[in-house]
Amino acid sequence: MALKIAVVAGDGIGPEVIAEGCTLVRDVDRALDLSLSFDHKDWGAERWLKEGVGMPKGALEELARDYAAIYFGALGDPRIPDMAHGREILLGMRQGLDLYANFRPCKCLHERLSPLKGKGPAEIDMLVFRENTEDLYVALGGTFKQGTADEVAQDVSINTRKGVERILRHGFDTARARPRHDGMKKLTMTDKHNAVRFGGGLWKRTFDQLKGDYPDVTAEHLYVDVLAMEMVRKPERFHVVVANNLFGDILTDLGAALMGGLGLAASGNVHPGKIGMFEPVHGSAPDIAGKGVANPLAAFWTASLMLEFLATKDAALAPRLLRGARAIDAAVTACVDVGPRTPDLGGAARTQDVGAFVREHVGRALAA
Ligand code: NAD
Numbered sequence: 001m002a003l004k005i006a007v008v009a010g011d012g013i014g015p016e017v018i019a020e021g022c023t024l025v026r027d028v029d030r031a032l033d034l035s036l037s038f039d040h041k042d043w044g045a046e047r048w049l050k051e052g053v054g055m056p057k058g059a060l061e062e063l064a065r066d067y068a069a070i071y072f073g074a075l076g077d078p079r080i081p082d083m084a085h086g087r088e089i090l091l092g093m094r095q096g097l098d099l100y101a102n103f104r105p106c107k108c109l110h111e112r113l114s115p116l117k118g119k120g121p122a123e124i125d126m127l128v129f130r131e132n133t134e135d136l137y138v139a140l141g142g143t144f145k146q147g148t149a150d151e152v153a154q155d156v157s158i159n160t161r162k163g164v165e166r167i168l169r170h171g172f173d174t175a176r177a178r179p180r181h182d183g184m185k186k187l188t189m190t191d192k193h194n195a196v197r198f199g200g201g202l203w204k205r206t207f208d209q210l211k212g213d214y215p216d217v218t219a220e221h222l223y224v225d226v227l228a229m230e231m232v233r234k235p236e237r238f239h240v241v242v243a244n245n246l247f248g249d250i251l252t253d254l255g256a257a258l259m260g261g262l263g264l265a266a267s268g269n270v271h272p273g274k275i276g277m278f279e280p281v282h283g284s285a286p287d288i289a290g291k292g293v294a295n296p297l298a299a300f301w302t303a304s305l306m307l308e309f310l311a312t313k314d315a316a317l318a319p320r321l322l323r324g325a326r327a328i329d330a331a332v333t334a335c336v337d338v339g340p341r342t343p344d345l346g347g348a349a350r351t352q353d354v355g356a357f358v359r360e361h362v363g364r365a366l367a368a
């Protein structure tokens with residue numbers, strides 16, 4: 001049975017980078033005879049503004065039933081300042097499909113991309129796991145006396161034992177199965193339990209209980225403020241980092257900066273055994289949308305993560321899917337080394353120039 005991919009390009013630069021990404025994946029599909037199939041979903045700002053629909057009724061059930069993966073671009077439109085459609089579609093998929101593990105590799109591909117003196121690919125190579133279904137993202141709360149001088153606003157952070165345990169276990173299992181390039185197996189759990197007593201306390205107690213199950217993995221705890229500092233000061237001390245939803249969001253934009261910017265950072269949203277959703281870390285970038293200069297490398301790397309994930313769904317296709325993923329990785333690395341660069345990386349290339357270079361590189365690798 002063909003592996004079905006739902007493509008949600010979204011808004012702004014989303015469609016620009018996902019178009020390049022789809023062309024690339026179709027090339028890989030043809031070269032390796034993967035029989036992937038793609039369905040494009042028009043979910044995003046235009047439809048929201050026209051019909052008031054974010055995700056159509058029954059869409060989550062359809063995704064869960066009929067698709068192996070979702071390839072997602074970005075949402076965000078200046079005409080929808082409260083991002084109501086984004087919450088319905090993006091958070092709707094993450095939470096509605098229970099994709100609790102948002103993994104975001106923070107890996108510097110070339111010395112030149114690093115903003116840190118003396119730190120490059122050997123030092124900057126961590127994997128952040130962001131809890132993806134709880135915390136302040138659950139939209140529980142409200143306002144009271146809105147618009148008056150006495151206004152009160154409350155957002156509730158939800159942390160459940162089940163939610164915290166499963167993301168920590170996922171992080172520990174990954175640290176064990178996929179050591180850092182230098183062999184390090186380490187999990188850094190971050191929270192703020194010195195100030196945020198109840199949720200933070202649950203994270204810390206759960207972490208302390210679980211770490212005994214992973215004697216081969218070095219387990220450390222760092223408060224999130226110190227972690228942010230250490231990511232800049234000494235990134236080489238990190239392998240797997242696990243954080244709650246909001247801290248993970250913030251840390252992974254910092255992580256993207258260490259890699260060379262949001263134009264490179266990729267991510268996956270998974271729950272083992274279920275559909276996976278794959279998206280660049282960046283947003284719709286309204287400041288450059290429509291100009292044809294968005295960096296598509298994050299979307300390409302994201303496609304590679306998706307192929308790697310699809311390999312877990314189909315044992316017969318797995319070797320070819322992994323070969324395709326490695327070919328994309330190698331082409332992305334070659335591109336930052338010797339290929340065309342978009343303005344965010346200091347070049348003058350256009351999105352399509354980068355796409356053409358990467359496709360050619362992948363094509364040659366897969367023909368060999
Ligand atoms: P952003 O990530 O869209 O952009 C931040 C900066 O990085 C901008 O200067 C942008 O030009 C640059 N940038 C981002 N991706 C780039 C790329 N591929 N190539 C070159 N430059 C790139 O963040 P923002 O400006 O805070 O948000 C814009 C909109 O996107 C908002 O509506 C926000 O809510 C939304 N957003 C959506 C997602 C998502 O869909 N996953 C993620 C983040 C932000």
Ligand code: IPM
Nearest residue numbers: 075086087090091249281283
């Ligand atoms: C991300 C984004 C989203 C988040 C926004 C757009 C809701 O910043 O995917 O990192 O906070 O998760």
Ligand code: MN
Nearest residue numbers: 249250253281
């Ligand atoms: Mn973010």
